[in-house]
């Protein structure tokens with residue numbers, strides 16, 4: 001996570017990350033391809049869970065105090081490769097619109113990309129995918 005060092009400070013601290021995540025989840029929820037996952041769910045609480053995870057993943061807090069993404073998606077429809085990819089595209093757009101420097105965009109995307117096998121439906125996570 002070395003590349004993410006200082007990222008939280010550069011985007012305006014914890015409130016800055018929260019602002020970005022609010023915009024991100026608003027976009028996800030409105031998206032024709034992945035929006036249905038979020039129908040009827042409390043976006044505010046998903047944002048807080050994601051915030052807790054990102055702060056840990058960015059090395060900002062020493063302990064993970066929220067559900068790990070590998071456990072957070074039980075009870076959802078299967079997350080397929082295309083859904084995961086779509087999320088990454090929307091994330092990148094959101095981060096660029098928020099004005100993050102290139103290095104921080106790449107560091108953030110790297111954290112999320114590394115979780116593919118743990119988040120995608122099992123039979124979608126074959127080697128090479």
Ligand code: HEM
Nearest residue numbers: 034037038045046049050053067069072083084087112115
């Ligand atoms: C790297 C990728 C991902 C990460 C890091 C991630 C992270 C998380 C986290 C931490 C939560 C828990 C929030 C809480 O504790 O309440 C969560 C919930 C959720 N995620 Fe993800 N997620 C990822 C990918 C996806 C994808 C691809 C989708 C669908 C397109 C998705 C849909 C959802 C939904 C609908 C919830 C709410 C579940 C509920 O209400 O119980 N996530 N995610």
